[in-house]
Amino acid sequence: MAVYTPPLRDMQFVMHEMLNVTADLQAMPVHADMDADTINAVLEEGGKFATDVLLPLNISGDTEGCQLDITTHAVTTPTGYKAAYKQYIEGGWAALACDPAFGGQGLPLVVNQCFYEMMNSANQAWTMYPGLTHGAYAALHTHGTPEQKATYLHKMTSGEWTGTMCLTEPHCGTDLGLMRTKAEPQADGTYRITGNKIFISAGEHDLADNIIHLVLARLPDAPPGIKGVSLFIVPKFLVNADGSLGERNGIYCGGLEHKMGIKSNATAQIVLDGAVGTMVGQPNKGMQGMFVMMNAARLGVGNQSLGLTEVAFQNALAYAKDRIQMRSLTGPKAKDKPADPILVHPDVRKMLLTAKAYAEGGRALLCFSAMLLEKEHNHPDEKVRKDSGELLALLTPICKAFLTDNGHISTNACMQVFGGHGFIKEWGMEQFVRDNRINMIYEGTNTIQSLDLLGRKVLGNNGATLKKFGKLVGALVAEEGVNEKMAEFITPIAMLGEQMTKFTTEIGFKGFQNPDEVGSAAVDYLRVAGHLVFGYFWARMAQVALRQIAAGNTDPFYVAKLQTARFYFAKLFPETATAMRTARAGSKVLMDTDAALA
Amino acid sequence: MAVYTPPLRDMQFVMHEMLNVTADLQAMPVHADMDADTINAVLEEGGKFATDVLLPLNISGDTEGCQLDITTHAVTTPTGYKAAYKQYIEGGWAALACDPAFGGQGLPLVVNQCFYEMMNSANQAWTMYPGLTHGAYAALHTHGTPEQKATYLHKMTSGEWTGTMCLTEPHCGTDLGLMRTKAEPQADGTYRITGNKIFISAGEHDLADNIIHLVLARLPDAPPGIKGVSLFIVPKFLVNADGSLGERNGIYCGGLEHKMGIKSNATAQIVLDGAVGTMVGQPNKGMQGMFVMMNAARLGVGNQSLGLTEVAFQNALAYAKDRIQMRSLTGPKAKDKPADPILVHPDVRKMLLTAKAYAEGGRALLCFSAMLLEKEHNHPDEKVRKDSGELLALLTPICKAFLTDNGHISTNACMQVFGGHGFIKEWGMEQFVRDNRINMIYEGTNTIQSLDLLGRKVLGNNGATLKKFGKLVGALVAEEGVNEKMAEFITPIAMLGEQMTKFTTEIGFKGFQNPDEVGSAAVDYLRVAGHLVFGYFWARMAQVALRQIAAGNTDPFYVAKLQTARFYFAKLFPETATAMRTARAGSKVLMDTDAALA
Structure with missing residues (x-):
């Protein structure tokens, strides 16, 4: 099994010694009372949750995968996943950075950033279940009606309900303008939604009582292309006026993908068969709400690769100290042993330091970015809000693509340190490579990120x-x-x-x-x-x-x-x-x- | 399922238009009658075997994997593997480039090179079963006694028996000097060998009647380190004087590894429990024979990545022509369709051309190298033999490491062309990435290759x-x-x-x-x-x-x-x-x- 020690010291260095986050946070009314001790204490506990609860499930979850009962459309997650999720809710982790108005703890986003880094190190696939909820929460928090917020946000904050984002269809991934899923307006103000979605992460599971799908679809009179796409809330179970769960909605898991990695996260084919939904935001302006979610998700994907880079580094370093093989080129170092630890070899050091430099650089960038997001929303000075938002927009494709490419380089380098043992499942190294591989693809491929950076964010405003x-x-x-x-x-x-x-x-x-x-x-x-x-x-x-x-x-x-x-x-x-x-x-x-x- | 068309035209270009191999071959007495038509005809048939027989088993074999019955130590290969191997033997493919003195067809090595490229494209893991036999054949052919050759080479040439190379032990991979397996001399001139080997590719299976293991072990009085290692033939079944199979030898499969890729090739833990063996070559000079095998294997590993690079390219190109998504940056190209084929996008072309350029460059290098190996052994002019051997020694680590790193870059790029579909098992792209990943590790990691190149082959002779x-x-x-x-x-x-x-x-x-x-x-x-x-x-x-x-x-x-x-x-x-x-x-x-x- 893989080892993992939460990098609390480095997080503290980045937050308190380099970025001086408490001063910045205290300048915002919502965080006026925030101090370093609180942040550090929360992360210390968060690190324990990641290490004690999630890490032991990482390899077993990958081996077991998710199971779909096609007659009931129910998905069973691997052994231990449900219990871990219960601990997650009971520990209050879901509510960490959520709005106190809906039951959240209102901690700074940078704390959530570091907490998620540790969960990603321990178990990326499990972490995607609560992770997707955050994106859906953010979209509803920004664009939902007061009634929608009242209906959904408390339960999503507590983690009792999870969320998804339903964009992709078999013929449309990057090009959402090709979307076919239809939404028919009903007399009661709701919509009946019909179509097929694929690649829906955390799309169906047994962890939560309800799943709040955010679905992109077309109105009957929608203009063609991306300007004819609207956003809908489509819950797995309809919610009664008193907040209790009602009827099962017409949204089902029709199949699970067999994938290279993140095998314990249910990547669902979702069938909408006249499912009841309510619109979020304005007709044909669905991408506005979805972009809130996608931008959050892009930072989150960069964070997934940061987590994998860190844990791969830690394991490769431990192995390089322990494994003895050949002598140093400059003469024996461990003279009492039949060979030297492989850490003496320059290229082994190069592989390790590659991962370390990319992990620590990535941590600095993502903490900085989390602070920009915080300032964009919560800073009292309008100019700071605006500047922060613009700088974050520039950095978002870099957080996504640069960090996930670096994760590819790093996890492969760390796997290589293990020689043949890196290829064997029980050591856990090859899983880091496989899990990281999706990060370069989803939430907009890294090519799309690069076009967003150069075409829109750089050249788009000269x-x-x-x-x-x-x-x-x-x-x-x-x-x-x-x-x-x-x-x-x-x-x-x-x-x-x-x-x-x-x-x-x-x-x-x-x-x-x-x-x-x-x-x-x-x-x-x-x-x-x-x-x-x-x-x-x-x-x-x-x-x-x-x-x-x-x-x-x-x-x-x-x-x-x-x-x-x-x-x-x-x-x-x-x-x-x-x-x-x-x-x-x-x-x-x-x-x-x-x-x-x- | 993946598609594949044997790249016969490009092979002909490399062999006949660039390298002019027939002239070189005709200068060697053993190939005096060789002509281009014969070479082309053999490869055309070989391409059919790869495409019709091996390709359909690639994904299913990966899914099914090998099964070990721990009570009988028997390993069952995936459905269809045994029948494919029977066709391989019956088609005479095993004997292609083997010595006619032992029943071989005596075709040039460059033909075998191209044939193996196609088999690797179709199914690397299956191809390793016969592939390992070639290395064992070459070691015995060079260093075996006349009696050993008479006993083993005919059956290995026909493919009725397969071979392995048993080097690695749990505590020694790169550093074979740490080896512990012991060989006790017996009164009858044989040895009783005891120890544990791991990572033995094709180490146990149900394809052939016998498996001829070439095992490195230490004599009781052996000096420490790599200069105390000897080479032994240890057959799964002892061979009677009349060539029939005798008693089951004390060499067993104790376990199979669960791996990232090449899942249908049995990577065996091999237990030697007083197994009977005969020595190949001189005492304590085992590495001489093993290096014949390892050098052949290093070229073979480069060829595995060449095969994967080619097949990944072909599939990504087909997908890029078929998949429509977004419009060209310079305006619509497929105006009759709702979007353009993704082949219009510059970065998609870059990913495809990367694989194409690496495949075609790799093919040129490996065909050139196969001709060097041929000249080293069969050219009448001693200086040509010597020069060819030296140049090949320089190029071998490049063939191994450069081509497998290029395979990593290329298979990942081609998988990326598929977007999310690249991550899904049924398309076959992620398997190319997983299968290629071992090529950077085994037969000497790519770091070891680079030290061999720079330290020994370049600086070693100024x-x-x-x-x-x-x-x-x-x-x-x-x-x-x-x-x-x-x-x-x-x-x-x-x-x-x-x-x-x-x-x-x-x-x-x-x-x-x-x-x-x-x-x-x-x-x-x-x-x-x-x-x-x-x-x-x-x-x-x-x-x-x-x-x-x-x-x-x-x-x-x-x-x-x-x-x-x-x-x-x-x-x-x-x-x-x-x-x-x-x-x-x-x-x-x-x-x-x-x-x-x-």
């Missing part, structure tokens, strides 16, 4: 938002530019920042003449932008570490942070050299290939 | 062998240096060739002072060397295509080849920029990390 991030980099460069000890961290990001400006202008110009230039450069562009962002956070982390060391702090944590920062800039950051070169190679070599792709 | 390959590049550059049409293909390899010389000298110098510099640079170095080799073959393929087009040949095959070559140099080859930079970043950032990896 680089204005990118400049906002550039200002953060510029401020750090200005602050530390004369500090010799920081030069090794500042020089690369200052240089890349300048290159990015030129690079972006170049692509924008070429894309103006030929939009395929944008499509050809986007994936490379996202990798470069991701490294600018990670480089910025690694420089800030190094800054904190250097200051602590200069002040006489002898905690080896800071030395470790500097070593990892140096590794990051030396061995991972230079990926930008190739990515800029291949992006600049343009679209012609891709598009003039009809013979090759005949 | 770059002498690398210069041999450099001469091939230099000759092509000299030949085509003034041809303007070839400049786009010649310039990059000429430049990289020069950079490699400097780069190699630099690492050699640093490594002389600190061996960890070699260990730190090796993986990057192998990627750079791999691209020099691929760049060379892509330039040669472009050369052939340009000449055909100049001569008026209108076959679109040649246009496709040029388009793929251009893509390769523009989008894949520039990986060398980052790899050289990260290699040059040195060992200090890896080794000064004790705090980070505490």
